[in-house]
Amino acid sequence: MYIYYFYSRRFVSEFKVKMRPLNESDFVDAYDVPRDESLARVEIALLGAIFVTATILNTALLLLLWRQRKQMSRMRVFVFHLCLADLVVAFFQVCPQLMWDITDRFVGPDLVCRLVKYLQVLGMFSSTYMIVVMTVDRYQAICNPMVKFQRARSRLNVPVCVAWGVSLVGSLPQVFIFSQVEVAPGVFDCWADFIQPWGLQTYITWTTLVIFILPVSTVVVCQVRICRAIQTNLSRKTHRQGVSVGAPLPARASGAAGMSKARVKTLKMTVVIVLVYVMCWAPFFTVQLWSAWDANAPKETAIFTILMLLASLNSCANPCIYLLFCGEFPKRLVKLLRPPALSAAIIRRANQGWMAVNEMWTESPSDVGLKGDFT
Known part of the structure; x- marks a missing residue:
């Protein structure tokens, strides 16, 4: 067992x-x-x-x-x-x-x-x-x-x-x-x-x-x-928005x-x-x-x-979950793990795939100014 x-x-x-x-x-x-x-x-x-x-x-x-x-x-x-x-x-x-x-x-x-x-x-x-x-x-x-x-x-x-x-x-x-x-x-x-x-x-x-x-x-x-x-x-x-339209929101x-x-x-x-x-x-x-x-x-x-x-x-899934929610880290991981003979086109496709998946978890377009990594 x-x-x-x-x-x-x-x-x-x-x-x-x-x-x-x-x-x-x-x-x-x-x-x-x-x-x-x-x-x-x-x-x-x-x-x-x-x-x-x-x-x-x-x-x-x-x-x-x-x-x-x-x-x-x-x-x-x-x-x-x-x-x-x-x-x-x-x-x-x-x-x-x-x-x-x-x-x-x-x-x-x-x-x-x-x-x-x-x-x-x-x-x-x-x-x-x-x-x-x-x-x-x-x-x-x-x-x-x-x-x-x-x-x-x-x-x-x-x-x-x-x-x-x-x-x-x-x-x-x-x-x-x-x-x-x-x-x-x-x-x-x-x-x-x-x-x-x-x-x-x-x-x-x-x-x-x-x-x-x-x-x-x-x-x-x-x-x-x-x-x-x-x-x-x-x-x-x-x-608050209903009572005072146009009032500034907290920071x-x-x-x-x-x-x-x-x-x-x-x-x-x-x-x-x-x-x-x-x-x-x-x-x-x-x-x-x-x-x-x-x-x-x-x-x-x-x-x-x-x-x-x-x-x-579960030990395999945890790092994948973090990479899923982090913008720049997947690109760095691909660079770290890629063999020398891997073409730039494949690297770009891998990065685009991670970015597409990451966008699924992105908030509204108004949430700008914060990059993929988070606190």
Whole structure:
């Protein structure tokens, strides 16, 4: 199967068996259980494609942001660290799973086993909570703009530090749950040791709660309040225009509902990032809970496995979303990645395509003076 508590698919169907035997008769008879080689090849192909794509996109965007580090806006800081989190997912979550699928057994000592399991969940935590603090920052910018402005300098990196701190601490249980276990005479694997019969269910439920349900709930609350604030602001703006036609609008009212074009685009980007995150990870956590609580769950089916693998697509989608909403960065990315033999005509077509897609998210023609990048 997939990562975290059932990194090897054999572990899923046998987690109820005692994990630390006292004699040979107590060993988990997993070594002789054949795996579906066709499904394994599909897993390897998908994971390989996800790893390469996520690594290239996030590394390229990270380099572009780093080159402009002297002009880092708040939003760029969040995107920069989101790229770092997605690279953690690529190198320490997708890559180990890819190698594990190739070898069918974890190859490495106990220390490496615990470290890999820790870094796997660290990637999940960091990517998730970076999205949370990004959304909370947008909430502060729109609903409490004066408070945010007054504390902008001192709080610039505090949300990022909080996200990484929660991730580092929240991943610690992995170190104590997983270890190198002898699953058959002379055969070792990186497996978990749960208290039976409720340990596994508690672990999966808790992981789903802190990595998916609570973060998504926080994001939804922030987005709902943002929508209400925009609606209220729009109503007041319409009322003022009706009472005093021709009265000058506030300086901030360069876009819809009194928000600048840059802020509107930032809000849209945040919403899309959240929606894509939910679409990628909701099936994953659903099948995780299903496999933990239902002993008869179809854990070995292709659909069950693919749904878990596709969750890592979120790390490929995040840089694409940022490029979609940013005007100049797609051009710079093409210049950074293009081979020397690529013609100028192809470059122009690629740039035109990005510009056409970007125009779909542009506000009214009155919103001028602000370029593609935003704060």
